[in-house]
Amino acid sequence: MTPKKQRGQLIVLSGPSGVGKSTVIAELLSDRPDIFFSVSFTTRQPRVGEADGVNYRFVSKDIFQDMIARDEFLEYACYVDNFYGTSLKVIEEQLDAGIDVLLEIDVQGAAKVREKCPDALLIFISPPSFEELSRRLRGRHTDDETVIKERLQQALEECRQIPKYDFLVVNDKVSHAVEEILAILTAESCRTKYRMNVMEGV
Amino acid sequence: MTPKKQRGQLIVLSGPSGVGKSTVIAELLSDRPDIFFSVSFTTRQPRVGEADGVNYRFVSKDIFQDMIARDEFLEYACYVDNFYGTSLKVIEEQLDAGIDVLLEIDVQGAAKVREKCPDALLIFISPPSFEELSRRLRGRHTDDETVIKERLQQALEECRQIPKYDFLVVNDKVSHAVEEILAILTAESCRTKYRMNVMEGV
Numbered sequence: 001m002t003p004k005k006q007r008g009q010l011i012v013l014s015g016p017s018g019v020g021k022s023t024v025i026a027e028l029l030s031d032r033p034d035i036f037f038s039v040s041f042t043t044r045q046p047r048v049g050e051a052d053g054v055n056y057r058f059v060s061k062d063i064f065q066d067m068i069a070r071d072e073f074l075e076y077a078c079y080v081d082n083f084y085g086t087s088l089k090v091i092e093e094q095l096d097a098g099i100d101v102l103l104e105i106d107v108q109g110a111a112k113v114r115e116k117c118p119d120a121l122l123i124f125i126s127p128p129s130f131e132e133l134s135r136r137l138r139g140r141h142t143d144d145e146t147v148i149k150e151r152l153q154q155a156l157e158e159c160r161q162i163p164k165y166d167f168l169v170v171n172d173k174v175s176h177a178v179e180e181i182l183a184i185l186t187a188e189s190c191r192t193k194y195r196m197n198v199m200e201g202v
Numbered sequence: 203m204t205p206k207k208q209r210g211q212l213i214v215l216s217g218p219s220g221v222g223k224s225t226v227i228a229e230l231l232s233d234r235p236d237i238f239f240s241v242s243f244t245t246r247q248p249r250v251g252e253a254d255g256v257n258y259r260f261v262s263k264d265i266f267q268d269m270i271a272r273d274e275f276l277e278y279a280c281y282v283d284n285f286y287g288t289s290l291k292v293i294e295e296q297l298d299a300g301i302d303v304l305l306e307i308d309v310q311g312a313a314k315v316r317e318k319c320p321d322a323l324l325i326f327i328s329p330p331s332f333e334e335l336s337r338r339l340r341g342r343h344t345d346d347e348t349v350i351k352e353r354l355q356q357a358l359e360e361c362r363q364i365p366k367y368d369f370l371v372v373n374d375k376v377s378h379a380v381e382e383i384l385a386i387l388t389a390e391s392c393r394t395k396y397r398m399n400v401m402e403g404v
Contacts, residue, residue, distance in 0.1 A: 163395075166393065167392040167394060168393075168397040183384075183388035184389040187389035190385070191370075192365060
């Protein structure tokens, strides 16, 4: 008897570029297919293997600016010259239907979500060390050295925002990181405030 | 890389008589033998199969009163004419050594722990329903009908205190209840405040 809480839980995952967020999210969603992964809109170019609607909704800068003008974003941010944004409407529909929603957004976006949705769960995924992050970014072979250095500097800035997150999960091993995130979600669903309808007649 | 948080976590489990706390705790401790289960002092008579130092520290009312006078309890309470109390000294030693401490105490005791230790995790274990609780109490064959009715009335009062707890775990099946408690403890250990020493040099 595990009653469904009335509204879905909003879950925010952040972490520096190269930390392995995509892999962690893919495993998490395979364990919890009931979670709705809300794909961000972005103006950046797709990487090899990325598809529109799967990894991101890839749109032009003009379209993105129009969406900003129409106030369609829960949050949006600019990062290395590209825009990233989260559609408010899509998320609200899922949460209202009692479905948990997962967002992968950067630290600026997470701070904005926290402001608008104080109950959101903010989870930061960190690498075991900066040396390891540097290794992973170089191993990806998708960026040149200047971009990698920029990303590492960005990672340092991002990690300074960790105190604003509820939880810190170290991605030393994907299965371990996913286990911890699953535990966080299970624990959250056990919160008294979501389960007050368990004992009838009390 | 899972750094040990510096101080142990204080975990409080409560729940009505007959809900199956002892069984849940036994399974929990077999999964997490690193947790220190702090045995309460009590003035009640041992039940069949209970041993001093294992289930409780069974003491006389005189000794209990002396301990109250010496301010040796984190909390103590009276329940169905018997005293139950938690030794402050024992707990502090374990927490300071970085060891998680589990207490099984009643709702009055839990409220006192919350006052003195705001970071304590308060978990309430509830039966799936009152009908089920009544069945379990009668199935135990240890109490007569008057005591059982008293316990059910007491259970109703206790369940009204659920909003004061952080988490509500329904003991529909012991393994499921234990799984949820384990998830709560894992999630708590992922809290940013306990893991700020993860990323060196940030």
